[in-house]
Amino acid sequence: MAVFPINSSNLDLSISMPGFASSSTRPPLMKVRICVVRELDMNRVPTTGEAEEEWAVAPSAEEEEEESCINNGGTKPRKKLRLSTDQSRLLEESFRLNHTLNPKQKEALAMELKLKPRQVEVWFQNRRARSKLKQTEMECEYLKRCFGSLTEQNHRLQRELEELRAIKVAPSAIVSCHDRQPPLSTSTITMCPRCERITSSKAAIAAATKPSKVVTSILKLHQPSQAC
DNA sequence: TAAAATCTAGTTGTTACCTCA
């Protein structure tokens, strides 16, 4: 499954798993919502009357420094930084190239983005966490599907086993595959008393029930002439 | 071996959207 980026702030995960479509034509609803949110909160110019600081986007490193001083010493609550679209895009591009940054790269990116290296570092940490969470969710979904199909298969096999047990015939018809017996007739249902496996001919089973492909393949694997 | 740097996992606080009375 591939999650297509709608804009720079979206997760860019390309995880291939059996059972999942390799691509989707539409992004998940959640992504659309994120996109809308971004469009609104990042790009809209604050109208008169709206608190300007509510729309504060990515203050400069100097401003951040100033703010952190206030926060460290004073009582002013921390303000949530909103990265600009360009900043997010550049960070996403960097993340695509490398999921971790060395100190030089971090410094350079921070300079370019007019952010503090610490902010870049935090962004990458959070981005890795989101990436991992997304992957875990997808793996979880995949395992759920596996569980479902295996459960179904298990039930089917159980039913077939019961059917086979039901057609288990009188002891006179039971012949061990371990004994050296003359060739079986096509109407004989046999069961090995040692390994408890039915080793009948297809013709006999077909007369009694309608075996599925699974049964047929089991029979193929366990012919009377073969040792258990 | 100690210390600094960096990581992960979990949490907190802010912001914006949605629903509903």
Add this chain to the structure above:
DNA sequence: CGTGAGGTAACAACTAGATTT
């Protein structure tokens, strides 16, 4: 129809503890 409260999701920033250099 407009509005305010409550719920929720996203995400930047933080903390603690583990790991690496």
